[in-house]
Amino acid sequence: MQVKSAEEKANEAARSWASPGVTALERGLAVLDxxxxxxxxxxxxxxxxxxxxxxxxLLRLLASLERCRYAVRQADGRYRLGPVLFRLGQCYANGFDLRAALDPALTRLAAATQEAASFFVREGEARLCLARVEGRQEVRDWVTIGTLLPMKGAAGHLLRCFETGYRPGLPLIHTSFGERTPEVAAISAPVFRNGAVLAGALTVSGTCTRFRDEAHRAEMTEVLWQEAKALTAELDGDVSSFRDGPG
Structure with missing residues:
Protein backbone atom coordinates (compact mmCIF):
# COMPACT_ATOMS: atom_id res chain seq x y z
CA MET A 1 0.00 0.00 0.00
CA GLN A 2 1.47 3.34 -1.05
CA VAL A 3 1.63 5.99 1.64
CA LYS A 4 0.80 9.43 0.32
CA SER A 5 2.94 12.38 1.29
CA ALA A 6 1.52 15.42 3.05
CA GLU A 7 1.88 17.38 -0.20
CA GLU A 8 -0.13 14.78 -2.14
CA LYS A 9 -2.85 14.84 0.52
CA ALA A 10 -2.92 18.64 0.45
CA ASN A 11 -3.14 18.69 -3.33
CA GLU A 12 -6.02 16.19 -3.30
CA ALA A 13 -7.90 18.27 -0.74
CA ALA A 14 -7.26 21.41 -2.78
CA ARG A 15 -8.63 19.82 -5.96
CA SER A 16 -11.88 19.07 -4.12
CA TRP A 17 -12.56 22.82 -3.94
CA ALA A 18 -13.38 25.08 -6.84
CA SER A 19 -11.97 28.25 -5.32
CA PRO A 20 -8.45 29.29 -6.36
CA GLY A 21 -5.72 29.56 -3.76
CA VAL A 22 -6.84 26.57 -1.67
CA THR A 23 -3.70 24.65 -2.52
CA ALA A 24 -1.57 27.19 -0.67
CA LEU A 25 -3.98 27.11 2.27
CA GLU A 26 -3.90 23.32 2.47
CA ARG A 27 -0.13 23.32 2.30
CA GLY A 28 0.04 25.92 5.07
CA LEU A 29 -2.24 23.83 7.25
CA ALA A 30 -0.12 20.76 6.54
CA VAL A 31 2.92 22.71 7.76
CA LEU A 32 1.08 23.67 10.96
CA ASP A 33 0.08 20.03 11.50
CA LEU A 58 8.22 25.94 2.74
CA LEU A 59 10.05 29.24 3.16
CA ARG A 60 7.24 31.12 1.41
CA LEU A 61 4.58 29.40 3.51
CA LEU A 62 6.52 29.93 6.73
CA ALA A 63 7.04 33.62 5.93
CA SER A 64 3.25 34.07 5.77
CA LEU A 65 2.69 31.99 8.90
CA GLU A 66 5.29 34.07 10.74
CA ARG A 67 3.74 37.36 9.67
CA CYS A 68 0.38 36.17 11.01
CA ARG A 69 2.08 34.73 14.15
CA TYR A 70 0.97 31.17 13.48
CA ALA A 71 4.62 30.15 13.45
CA VAL A 72 7.76 31.46 15.11
CA ARG A 73 11.32 31.27 13.80
CA GLN A 74 13.76 30.95 16.69
CA ALA A 75 17.23 32.44 16.87
CA ASP A 76 18.74 29.04 16.00
CA GLY A 77 16.72 28.93 12.76
CA ARG A 78 14.25 26.28 13.88
CA TYR A 79 10.48 26.75 13.72
CA ARG A 80 7.67 26.15 16.18
CA LEU A 81 3.98 26.95 16.54
CA GLY A 82 3.14 30.61 17.20
CA PRO A 83 1.16 32.25 20.02
CA VAL A 84 -1.83 33.24 17.89
CA LEU A 85 -2.93 29.61 17.88
CA PHE A 86 -3.82 30.03 21.52
CA ARG A 87 -6.64 32.37 20.63
CA LEU A 88 -8.01 29.90 18.12
CA GLY A 89 -8.08 27.27 20.81
CA GLN A 90 -9.99 29.24 23.42
CA CYS A 91 -13.26 27.52 22.56
CA TYR A 92 -11.56 24.23 23.30
CA ALA A 93 -9.87 25.54 26.43
CA ASN A 94 -12.82 24.70 28.67
CA GLY A 95 -11.79 21.07 28.44
CA PHE A 96 -8.19 21.89 29.32
CA ASP A 97 -7.39 20.95 32.92
CA LEU A 98 -5.20 23.99 33.64
CA ARG A 99 -7.80 26.46 32.38
CA ALA A 100 -10.56 24.64 34.24
CA ALA A 101 -8.57 25.01 37.47
CA LEU A 102 -7.58 28.62 36.77
CA ASP A 103 -10.97 30.25 36.34
CA PRO A 104 -12.30 29.52 39.86
CA ALA A 105 -8.96 30.47 41.44
CA LEU A 106 -8.75 33.77 39.56
CA THR A 107 -12.36 34.58 40.41
CA ARG A 108 -11.68 34.03 44.13
CA LEU A 109 -8.44 36.01 43.96
CA ALA A 110 -10.04 39.00 42.23
CA ALA A 111 -12.97 38.98 44.67
CA ALA A 112 -10.74 38.81 47.74
CA THR A 113 -8.24 41.48 46.65
CA GLN A 114 -10.56 43.69 44.53
CA GLU A 115 -7.66 43.80 42.05
CA ALA A 116 -7.22 42.19 38.63
CA ALA A 117 -6.08 38.56 38.80
CA SER A 118 -4.12 37.06 35.90
CA PHE A 119 -2.16 33.95 35.00
CA PHE A 120 0.90 34.29 32.76
CA VAL A 121 2.98 31.70 30.94
CA ARG A 122 6.21 32.23 29.07
CA GLU A 123 6.09 32.41 25.27
CA GLY A 124 9.63 32.82 23.96
CA GLU A 125 10.94 36.17 25.15
CA ALA A 126 7.48 37.37 26.13
CA ARG A 127 4.77 36.40 28.60
CA LEU A 128 1.28 35.50 27.52
CA CYS A 129 -1.86 36.21 29.52
CA LEU A 130 -3.49 32.79 29.60
CA ALA A 131 -6.41 33.71 31.85
CA ARG A 132 -7.66 36.81 33.68
CA VAL A 133 -10.50 38.08 35.88
CA GLU A 134 -10.91 41.84 36.30
CA GLY A 135 -11.00 43.46 39.71
CA ARG A 136 -13.57 45.91 41.04
CA GLN A 137 -11.38 49.00 41.21
CA GLU A 138 -12.33 51.92 38.97
CA VAL A 139 -8.69 52.64 38.14
CA ARG A 140 -6.81 49.55 36.97
CA ASP A 141 -4.58 48.22 34.23
CA TRP A 142 -6.15 46.65 31.14
CA VAL A 143 -4.79 43.38 29.77
CA THR A 144 -6.82 40.98 27.66
CA ILE A 145 -6.50 37.21 27.47
CA GLY A 146 -4.05 36.24 24.75
CA THR A 147 -2.01 39.45 25.06
CA LEU A 148 1.78 39.13 24.81
CA LEU A 149 3.71 41.37 27.21
CA PRO A 150 7.44 41.95 27.79
CA MET A 151 9.24 39.81 30.34
CA LYS A 152 9.12 42.68 32.82
CA GLY A 153 7.36 43.20 36.10
CA ALA A 154 6.67 40.67 38.81
CA ALA A 155 5.34 37.96 36.48
CA GLY A 156 8.21 38.34 34.02
CA HIS A 157 10.86 38.07 36.73
CA LEU A 158 9.15 35.05 38.25
CA LEU A 159 8.85 33.22 34.92
CA ARG A 160 12.57 33.72 34.30
CA CYS A 161 13.49 32.73 37.84
CA PHE A 162 11.67 29.38 37.80
CA GLU A 163 11.77 28.55 34.08
CA THR A 164 13.63 25.31 34.84
CA GLY A 165 11.35 24.45 37.77
CA TYR A 166 11.36 25.05 41.51
CA ARG A 167 14.70 26.24 42.89
CA PRO A 168 15.13 26.03 46.67
CA GLY A 169 16.20 29.20 48.40
CA LEU A 170 14.71 31.61 45.88
CA PRO A 171 11.79 33.83 46.96
CA LEU A 172 8.42 32.72 45.63
CA ILE A 173 6.81 36.16 45.87
CA HIS A 174 7.86 38.81 43.34
CA THR A 175 6.63 42.41 43.48
CA SER A 176 7.10 45.23 40.98
CA PHE A 177 6.19 48.93 40.78
CA GLY A 178 5.91 50.70 37.43
CA GLU A 179 8.29 48.43 35.52
CA ARG A 180 6.14 47.68 32.47
CA THR A 181 3.74 50.59 32.71
CA PRO A 182 4.08 53.63 34.99
CA GLU A 183 1.67 53.57 37.94
CA VAL A 184 0.96 49.85 37.56
CA ALA A 185 2.17 47.46 40.25
CA ALA A 186 1.93 43.69 40.52
CA ILE A 187 2.54 40.77 42.86
CA SER A 188 3.21 37.28 41.48
CA ALA A 189 3.57 33.78 42.91
CA PRO A 190 4.50 30.60 41.02
CA VAL A 191 2.20 27.68 40.36
CA PHE A 192 3.86 24.29 39.89
CA ARG A 193 2.53 21.16 38.22
CA ASN A 194 3.68 17.54 38.03
CA GLY A 195 6.06 18.05 40.92
CA ALA A 196 8.41 20.99 40.42
CA VAL A 197 7.51 22.00 36.83
CA LEU A 198 6.51 25.66 36.54
CA ALA A 199 2.95 26.02 35.24
CA GLY A 200 2.95 29.83 35.27
CA ALA A 201 2.77 33.01 37.31
CA LEU A 202 -0.37 33.78 39.32
CA THR A 203 -0.58 37.57 39.54
CA VAL A 204 -2.58 40.41 41.04
CA SER A 205 -2.11 43.88 39.56
CA GLY A 206 -3.33 47.41 40.19
CA THR A 207 -2.13 50.94 40.81
CA CYS A 208 1.19 51.68 42.52
CA THR A 209 -0.66 53.93 44.97
CA ARG A 210 -2.83 51.08 46.28
CA PHE A 211 -0.02 48.53 46.25
CA ARG A 212 2.29 50.76 48.29
CA ASP A 213 -0.21 50.51 51.14
CA GLU A 214 1.63 47.92 53.25
CA ALA A 215 -1.47 46.53 54.93
CA HIS A 216 -3.29 46.11 51.61
CA ARG A 217 -0.21 44.55 50.01
CA ALA A 218 0.24 42.11 52.89
CA GLU A 219 -3.39 40.98 52.65
CA MET A 220 -3.14 40.50 48.89
CA THR A 221 0.13 38.60 49.22
CA GLU A 222 -1.39 36.17 51.72
CA VAL A 223 -4.43 35.49 49.52
CA LEU A 224 -2.21 35.11 46.44
CA TRP A 225 0.04 32.69 48.31
CA GLN A 226 -2.87 30.50 49.39
CA GLU A 227 -4.38 30.39 45.90
CA ALA A 228 -1.00 29.55 44.32
CA LYS A 229 -0.54 26.75 46.85
CA ALA A 230 -4.06 25.39 46.22
CA LEU A 231 -3.56 25.49 42.44
CA THR A 232 -0.23 23.72 42.77
CA ALA A 233 -1.90 20.96 44.79
CA GLU A 234 -4.71 20.64 42.23
CA LEU A 235 -2.19 20.29 39.40
CA ASP A 236 -0.18 17.62 41.28
CA GLY A 237 2.64 20.04 41.99
CA ASP A 238 4.93 19.89 44.99
CA VAL A 239 3.29 22.03 47.69
CA SER A 240 6.28 21.63 50.02
CA SER A 241 7.82 24.69 48.31
CA PHE A 242 5.08 26.77 50.01
CA ARG A 243 5.75 25.45 53.50
CA ASP A 244 7.55 28.58 54.78
CA GLY A 245 4.77 31.05 53.91
CA PRO A 246 5.03 34.24 51.87
CA GLY A 247 7.37 35.91 54.33
Missing part, protein backbone atom coordinates in the same frame (compact mmCIF):
# COMPACT_ATOMS: atom_id res chain seq x y z
CA UNK A 34 3.68 18.91 11.23
CA UNK A 35 4.93 21.70 13.50
CA UNK A 36 2.46 20.47 16.10
CA UNK A 37 3.31 16.79 15.55
CA UNK A 38 7.03 17.54 15.95
CA UNK A 39 6.45 18.31 19.62
CA UNK A 40 9.03 21.09 19.62
CA UNK A 41 11.20 23.32 17.42
CA UNK A 42 12.06 21.75 14.05
CA UNK A 43 14.58 22.69 11.38
CA UNK A 44 13.68 23.60 7.82
CA UNK A 45 15.32 20.40 6.56
CA UNK A 46 13.31 18.24 8.97
CA UNK A 47 10.12 20.11 8.11
CA UNK A 48 10.73 19.53 4.41
CA UNK A 49 11.12 15.81 5.06
CA UNK A 50 7.97 15.73 7.18
CA UNK A 51 5.77 17.59 4.70
CA UNK A 52 7.29 16.47 1.40
CA UNK A 53 7.43 20.12 0.32
CA UNK A 54 10.39 21.80 -1.35
CA UNK A 55 12.36 24.09 0.95
CA UNK A 56 11.65 27.06 -1.32
CA UNK A 57 7.91 26.39 -1.00
Missing amino acids: ELGAAGGPVSLVDLAQRTGLYKST
Whole structure:
Protein backbone atom coordinates (compact mmCIF):
# COMPACT_ATOMS: atom_id res chain seq x y z
CA MET A 1 0.00 0.00 0.00
CA GLN A 2 1.47 3.34 -1.05
CA VAL A 3 1.63 5.99 1.64
CA LYS A 4 0.80 9.43 0.32
CA SER A 5 2.94 12.38 1.29
CA ALA A 6 1.52 15.42 3.05
CA GLU A 7 1.88 17.38 -0.20
CA GLU A 8 -0.13 14.78 -2.14
CA LYS A 9 -2.85 14.84 0.52
CA ALA A 10 -2.92 18.64 0.45
CA ASN A 11 -3.14 18.69 -3.33
CA GLU A 12 -6.02 16.19 -3.30
CA ALA A 13 -7.90 18.27 -0.74
CA ALA A 14 -7.26 21.41 -2.78
CA ARG A 15 -8.63 19.82 -5.96
CA SER A 16 -11.88 19.07 -4.12
CA TRP A 17 -12.56 22.82 -3.94
CA ALA A 18 -13.38 25.08 -6.84
CA SER A 19 -11.97 28.25 -5.32
CA PRO A 20 -8.45 29.29 -6.36
CA GLY A 21 -5.72 29.56 -3.76
CA VAL A 22 -6.84 26.57 -1.67
CA THR A 23 -3.70 24.65 -2.52
CA ALA A 24 -1.57 27.19 -0.67
CA LEU A 25 -3.98 27.11 2.27
CA GLU A 26 -3.90 23.32 2.47
CA ARG A 27 -0.13 23.32 2.30
CA GLY A 28 0.04 25.92 5.07
CA LEU A 29 -2.24 23.83 7.25
CA ALA A 30 -0.12 20.76 6.54
CA VAL A 31 2.92 22.71 7.76
CA LEU A 32 1.08 23.67 10.96
CA ASP A 33 0.08 20.03 11.50
CA GLU A 34 3.68 18.91 11.23
CA LEU A 35 4.93 21.70 13.50
CA GLY A 36 2.46 20.47 16.10
CA ALA A 37 3.31 16.79 15.55
CA ALA A 38 7.03 17.54 15.95
CA GLY A 39 6.45 18.31 19.62
CA GLY A 40 9.03 21.09 19.62
CA PRO A 41 11.20 23.32 17.42
CA VAL A 42 12.06 21.75 14.05
CA SER A 43 14.58 22.69 11.38
CA LEU A 44 13.68 23.60 7.82
CA VAL A 45 15.32 20.40 6.56
CA ASP A 46 13.31 18.24 8.97
CA LEU A 47 10.12 20.11 8.11
CA ALA A 48 10.73 19.53 4.41
CA GLN A 49 11.12 15.81 5.06
CA ARG A 50 7.97 15.73 7.18
CA THR A 51 5.77 17.59 4.70
CA GLY A 52 7.29 16.47 1.40
CA LEU A 53 7.43 20.12 0.32
CA TYR A 54 10.39 21.80 -1.35
CA LYS A 55 12.36 24.09 0.95
CA SER A 56 11.65 27.06 -1.32
CA THR A 57 7.91 26.39 -1.00
CA LEU A 58 8.22 25.94 2.74
CA LEU A 59 10.05 29.24 3.16
CA ARG A 60 7.24 31.12 1.41
CA LEU A 61 4.58 29.40 3.51
CA LEU A 62 6.52 29.93 6.73
CA ALA A 63 7.04 33.62 5.93
CA SER A 64 3.25 34.07 5.77
CA LEU A 65 2.69 31.99 8.90
CA GLU A 66 5.29 34.07 10.74
CA ARG A 67 3.74 37.36 9.67
CA CYS A 68 0.38 36.17 11.01
CA ARG A 69 2.08 34.73 14.15
CA TYR A 70 0.97 31.17 13.48
CA ALA A 71 4.62 30.15 13.45
CA VAL A 72 7.76 31.46 15.11
CA ARG A 73 11.32 31.27 13.80
CA GLN A 74 13.76 30.95 16.69
CA ALA A 75 17.23 32.44 16.87
CA ASP A 76 18.74 29.04 16.00
CA GLY A 77 16.72 28.93 12.76
CA ARG A 78 14.25 26.28 13.88
CA TYR A 79 10.48 26.75 13.72
CA ARG A 80 7.67 26.15 16.18
CA LEU A 81 3.98 26.95 16.54
CA GLY A 82 3.14 30.61 17.20
CA PRO A 83 1.16 32.25 20.02
CA VAL A 84 -1.83 33.24 17.89
CA LEU A 85 -2.93 29.61 17.88
CA PHE A 86 -3.82 30.03 21.52
CA ARG A 87 -6.64 32.37 20.63
CA LEU A 88 -8.01 29.90 18.12
CA GLY A 89 -8.08 27.27 20.81
CA GLN A 90 -9.99 29.24 23.42
CA CYS A 91 -13.26 27.52 22.56
CA TYR A 92 -11.56 24.23 23.30
CA ALA A 93 -9.87 25.54 26.43
CA ASN A 94 -12.82 24.70 28.67
CA GLY A 95 -11.79 21.07 28.44
CA PHE A 96 -8.19 21.89 29.32
CA ASP A 97 -7.39 20.95 32.92
CA LEU A 98 -5.20 23.99 33.64
CA ARG A 99 -7.80 26.46 32.38
CA ALA A 100 -10.56 24.64 34.24
CA ALA A 101 -8.57 25.01 37.47
CA LEU A 102 -7.58 28.62 36.77
CA ASP A 103 -10.97 30.25 36.34
CA PRO A 104 -12.30 29.52 39.86
CA ALA A 105 -8.96 30.47 41.44
CA LEU A 106 -8.75 33.77 39.56
CA THR A 107 -12.36 34.58 40.41
CA ARG A 108 -11.68 34.03 44.13
CA LEU A 109 -8.44 36.01 43.96
CA ALA A 110 -10.04 39.00 42.23
CA ALA A 111 -12.97 38.98 44.67
CA ALA A 112 -10.74 38.81 47.74
CA THR A 113 -8.24 41.48 46.65
CA GLN A 114 -10.56 43.69 44.53
CA GLU A 115 -7.66 43.80 42.05
CA ALA A 116 -7.22 42.19 38.63
CA ALA A 117 -6.08 38.56 38.80
CA SER A 118 -4.12 37.06 35.90
CA PHE A 119 -2.16 33.95 35.00
CA PHE A 120 0.90 34.29 32.76
CA VAL A 121 2.98 31.70 30.94
CA ARG A 122 6.21 32.23 29.07
CA GLU A 123 6.09 32.41 25.27
CA GLY A 124 9.63 32.82 23.96
CA GLU A 125 10.94 36.17 25.15
CA ALA A 126 7.48 37.37 26.13
CA ARG A 127 4.77 36.40 28.60
CA LEU A 128 1.28 35.50 27.52
CA CYS A 129 -1.86 36.21 29.52
CA LEU A 130 -3.49 32.79 29.60
CA ALA A 131 -6.41 33.71 31.85
CA ARG A 132 -7.66 36.81 33.68
CA VAL A 133 -10.50 38.08 35.88
CA GLU A 134 -10.91 41.84 36.30
CA GLY A 135 -11.00 43.46 39.71
CA ARG A 136 -13.57 45.91 41.04
CA GLN A 137 -11.38 49.00 41.21
CA GLU A 138 -12.33 51.92 38.97
CA VAL A 139 -8.69 52.64 38.14
CA ARG A 140 -6.81 49.55 36.97
CA ASP A 141 -4.58 48.22 34.23
CA TRP A 142 -6.15 46.65 31.14
CA VAL A 143 -4.79 43.38 29.77
CA THR A 144 -6.82 40.98 27.66
CA ILE A 145 -6.50 37.21 27.47
CA GLY A 146 -4.05 36.24 24.75
CA THR A 147 -2.01 39.45 25.06
CA LEU A 148 1.78 39.13 24.81
CA LEU A 149 3.71 41.37 27.21
CA PRO A 150 7.44 41.95 27.79
CA MET A 151 9.24 39.81 30.34
CA LYS A 152 9.12 42.68 32.82
CA GLY A 153 7.36 43.20 36.10
CA ALA A 154 6.67 40.67 38.81
CA ALA A 155 5.34 37.96 36.48
CA GLY A 156 8.21 38.34 34.02
CA HIS A 157 10.86 38.07 36.73
CA LEU A 158 9.15 35.05 38.25
CA LEU A 159 8.85 33.22 34.92
CA ARG A 160 12.57 33.72 34.30
CA CYS A 161 13.49 32.73 37.84
CA PHE A 162 11.67 29.38 37.80
CA GLU A 163 11.77 28.55 34.08
CA THR A 164 13.63 25.31 34.84
CA GLY A 165 11.35 24.45 37.77
CA TYR A 166 11.36 25.05 41.51
CA ARG A 167 14.70 26.24 42.89
CA PRO A 168 15.13 26.03 46.67
CA GLY A 169 16.20 29.20 48.40
CA LEU A 170 14.71 31.61 45.88
CA PRO A 171 11.79 33.83 46.96
CA LEU A 172 8.42 32.72 45.63
CA ILE A 173 6.81 36.16 45.87
CA HIS A 174 7.86 38.81 43.34
CA THR A 175 6.63 42.41 43.48
CA SER A 176 7.10 45.23 40.98
CA PHE A 177 6.19 48.93 40.78
CA GLY A 178 5.91 50.70 37.43
CA GLU A 179 8.29 48.43 35.52
CA ARG A 180 6.14 47.68 32.47
CA THR A 181 3.74 50.59 32.71
CA PRO A 182 4.08 53.63 34.99
CA GLU A 183 1.67 53.57 37.94
CA VAL A 184 0.96 49.85 37.56
CA ALA A 185 2.17 47.46 40.25
CA ALA A 186 1.93 43.69 40.52
CA ILE A 187 2.54 40.77 42.86
CA SER A 188 3.21 37.28 41.48
CA ALA A 189 3.57 33.78 42.91
CA PRO A 190 4.50 30.60 41.02
CA VAL A 191 2.20 27.68 40.36
CA PHE A 192 3.86 24.29 39.89
CA ARG A 193 2.53 21.16 38.22
CA ASN A 194 3.68 17.54 38.03
CA GLY A 195 6.06 18.05 40.92
CA ALA A 196 8.41 20.99 40.42
CA VAL A 197 7.51 22.00 36.83
CA LEU A 198 6.51 25.66 36.54
CA ALA A 199 2.95 26.02 35.24
CA GLY A 200 2.95 29.83 35.27
CA ALA A 201 2.77 33.01 37.31
CA LEU A 202 -0.37 33.78 39.32
CA THR A 203 -0.58 37.57 39.54
CA VAL A 204 -2.58 40.41 41.04
CA SER A 205 -2.11 43.88 39.56
CA GLY A 206 -3.33 47.41 40.19
CA THR A 207 -2.13 50.94 40.81
CA CYS A 208 1.19 51.68 42.52
CA THR A 209 -0.66 53.93 44.97
CA ARG A 210 -2.83 51.08 46.28
CA PHE A 211 -0.02 48.53 46.25
CA ARG A 212 2.29 50.76 48.29
CA ASP A 213 -0.21 50.51 51.14
CA GLU A 214 1.63 47.92 53.25
CA ALA A 215 -1.47 46.53 54.93
CA HIS A 216 -3.29 46.11 51.61
CA ARG A 217 -0.21 44.55 50.01
CA ALA A 218 0.24 42.11 52.89
CA GLU A 219 -3.39 40.98 52.65
CA MET A 220 -3.14 40.50 48.89
CA THR A 221 0.13 38.60 49.22
CA GLU A 222 -1.39 36.17 51.72
CA VAL A 223 -4.43 35.49 49.52
CA LEU A 224 -2.21 35.11 46.44
CA TRP A 225 0.04 32.69 48.31
CA GLN A 226 -2.87 30.50 49.39
CA GLU A 227 -4.38 30.39 45.90
CA ALA A 228 -1.00 29.55 44.32
CA LYS A 229 -0.54 26.75 46.85
CA ALA A 230 -4.06 25.39 46.22
CA LEU A 231 -3.56 25.49 42.44
CA THR A 232 -0.23 23.72 42.77
CA ALA A 233 -1.90 20.96 44.79
CA GLU A 234 -4.71 20.64 42.23
CA LEU A 235 -2.19 20.29 39.40
CA ASP A 236 -0.18 17.62 41.28
CA GLY A 237 2.64 20.04 41.99
CA ASP A 238 4.93 19.89 44.99
CA VAL A 239 3.29 22.03 47.69
CA SER A 240 6.28 21.63 50.02
CA SER A 241 7.82 24.69 48.31
CA PHE A 242 5.08 26.77 50.01
CA ARG A 243 5.75 25.45 53.50
CA ASP A 244 7.55 28.58 54.78
CA GLY A 245 4.77 31.05 53.91
CA PRO A 246 5.03 34.24 51.87
CA GLY A 247 7.37 35.91 54.33
